[in-house]
Amino acid sequence: MKRVVITGQGTINALGHSVPETLAAFREGRCGIGEIDIQDLDRLSIRIGGQVRGYDPEAHFNRQQIALYDRFTQFTLLAARQAVGQAGLTFSDELSEEAGVVLGTSGGGMNTLDENYRSVYEEGKNRVHPFVVPKLMNNAAASHVSMAYNLKGPSFTVATACASSNHAMGQAFQMIRSGMTRVMVTGGSESMLCFGGIKAWEGLRVMSKDACRPFSANRNGMVQGEGAAVFVFEEYDHARARGAEILAEVIGFAMTSDASDIVMPSRQGAARAISGALRDARLAPGDVGYINAHGTGTAANDKTECAAVADVFGADADRLMMSSTKSMHGHLIGGTGAVELLACIMALREGIIPPTVGYEEPDPECALDVVPNEAREAEVDVVLSNAFAFGGLNAVLALRKV
Amino acid sequence: MSENVKDKVIEIIAEQAVLEPSDVKMESTLEDLGIDSLGLVESIFAIEEAFDIQVPFNANEPTESEFDISSVAAIVTAVESLVAEKHA
The missing domain is CATH 3.40.47.10 (Thiolase/Chalcone synthase)
Known part of the structure; x- marks a missing residue:
């Protein structure tokens, strides 16, 4: 069995738009949860979340890309850019043929669904943008990462609700450990902080209106967040041979x-x-x-x-x-x-x-x-x-x- | 009016419990009737829809919510007061 190590990581979430900002928040115990800013907030009883703040899609993507990338795909691509950049890998020839991307998401393009349901049901429009389907599909993020980095090996999306990312990273780990591929891009993304996404969770009556207090006797429910984290998983000898910085080893x-x-x-x-x-x-x-x-x-x-x-x-x-x-x-x-x-x-x-x-x-x-x-x-x-x-x-x- | 609330609440609970309304006693607890946490959340949803009210209920602390669910009678009383508040 091959050893599997992590040689790149990237993220955007409520704590920051990069790994250093996120880790600084972890060290400081800083909470990124607060009142959210979305359309029709006044019709929600749950109004807090770990929302990505200060985010401007146009600072990262052009107009054509924004027309194709749901928010969960945008987050994924930004995190992947950091991770692949840190790993210092370029994918060509044999490596490109075997390297793939397995990502977790539960809802996929929820913002796209929400916006377009609003448009046809509430506003009564009878025509939607031609890219609604490729934008909302759960595998859109994985596919765009494959295109961005020329990843032609095993690529798919795992949807197992709150375990999606762990299942995805477990798949990537097992593929490298078994010798199927030397490099996998993996992780996960979610962007469910839209009216429909929160309304659905409200219905289940498990959401907190004030804070997420795990293990505390006075805890009163969960709080949704959004964002992505992406990693480069790599076969140990391959990483060593090219002198890559190894962040940690995945062992089980x-x-x-x-x-x-x-x-x-x-x-x-x-x-x-x-x-x-x-x-x-x-x-x-x-x-x-x-x-x-x-x-x-x-x-x-x-x-x-x-x-x-x-x-x-x-x-x-x-x-x-x-x-x-x-x-x-x-x-x-x-x-x-x-x-x-x-x-x-x-x-x-x-x-x-x-x-x-x-x-x-x-x-x-x-x-x-x-x-x-x-x-x-x-x-x-x-x-x-x-x-x-x-x-x-x-x-x-x-x-x-x- | 009050009888209507009681009958409607019992009808909702009976439907969740897959029982005849006549088998739902005022002193019954939801547990007695075999209603689990999902059934409870569904019942509350049905009550909100039937009476057009907001029931203050958090599934994380069902026994500590302002809304008393300790028995069918308690639920009926709580719904009656919410309906009365709405008309006040």
């Missing part, structure tokens, strides 16, 4: 299905995914120093996740740190695992554990070290990233310091 991945309920999480399903990732990476529970939690801030997720971690780690759970950075960037739904991987890589490279901000009251059902409110200096060698989706689909990644 596991996915499970609860096969039980469409929205309620399962302790057993989550625990099987976590222990599966440890087994895949040949780790003992005591090797893990930090977990980036799924930590949505809902009553159901947080206590189930803590119970699953306690089941897998036993006495080692007491030495473990587990934080939810969703408290800062919000829940990016299909893109969330990708942005959270940035926090995992920071923990490994810089020895700084990002905090769970907004934490106010201990909850006996979440009795782990959740790194409340302030980042902490701690050397960790191995980290996990959890994602547990609606539909009972779980995906956990394991990373090691290089």
Whole structure:
């Protein structure tokens, strides 16, 4: 089996338009959640989110591109540009033939759907822009990345709700590990902060009106975010041979299905995914120093996740740190695992554990070290990233310091 | 008016529970009737639609919401007061 390393990363999210800005926010425990600015906000009861601010599409894309790129595609392309730039790769000849792009998204072009439904249903128009379909399709972002970088190998989009990015990155990892390809561009993106996107979540009654407070006894729900994170996964020897800077090694991945309920999480399903990732990476529970939690801030997720971690780690759970950075960037739904991987890589490279901000009251059902409110200096060698989706689909990644 | 609210709420709950309205007792809890968290959210949606009201309910803390869901009687009382507020 081949070793798999990360040689590039890029992002745009509520905490910043780049990796350095995002990591600075993680170090400072800065929250990017606030009142959102979208059309028809007055008809929503949920009015907060982790919205990307100060973003001007025309600063990055020309008019023809904007006509084709939904907001989730724009975010993906900006993150991919940073990641591929950092990796310093150009894709030609054999490498171009084998390298591909696998990305996660849940909703795809939600803003495009919203704008065009508004146009035909509310405004009564009978004609829509010719590019509505290629703009809204879930694979649009992956396809545009493939075109931008000449990636002609395995490329597709994974949609497993809140686990989409982790499933996507797990696929990229397995493809390189098996020798199928030497380089994959992977990660995920979401842009669901539009009237219809928020209205749909409102209906489920799990959204907070004030803040995302994972693991805190007074938590009252999740807060949506938006943005993207993209990585370059590369076969270790290939990266070494060209002298690339290695950010971290991906050492394990596991996915499970609860096969039980469409929205309620399962302790057993989550625990099987976590222990599966440890087994895949040949780790003992005591090797893990930090977990980036799924930590949505809902009553159901947080206590189930803590119970699953306690089941897998036993006495080692007491030495473990587990934080939810969703408290800062919000829940990016299909893109969330990708942005959270940035926090995992920071923990490994810089020895700084990002905090769970907004934490106010201990909850006996979440009795782990959740790194409340302030980042902490701690050397960790191995980290996990959890994602547990609606539909009972779980995906956990394991990373090691290089 | 009050009887109408009660009958309509019971009809909504009965539909969720897949029971006859006559089998839904005022002292029943939603758990007694086999209504789970999704069924509860659907019932509240149906109540809001039927009476054109906003029910203050957060699925994260169903027992701590201002809206009392501890029994069918409690739900009927809560809906009656929301309907009264709307007409006030």
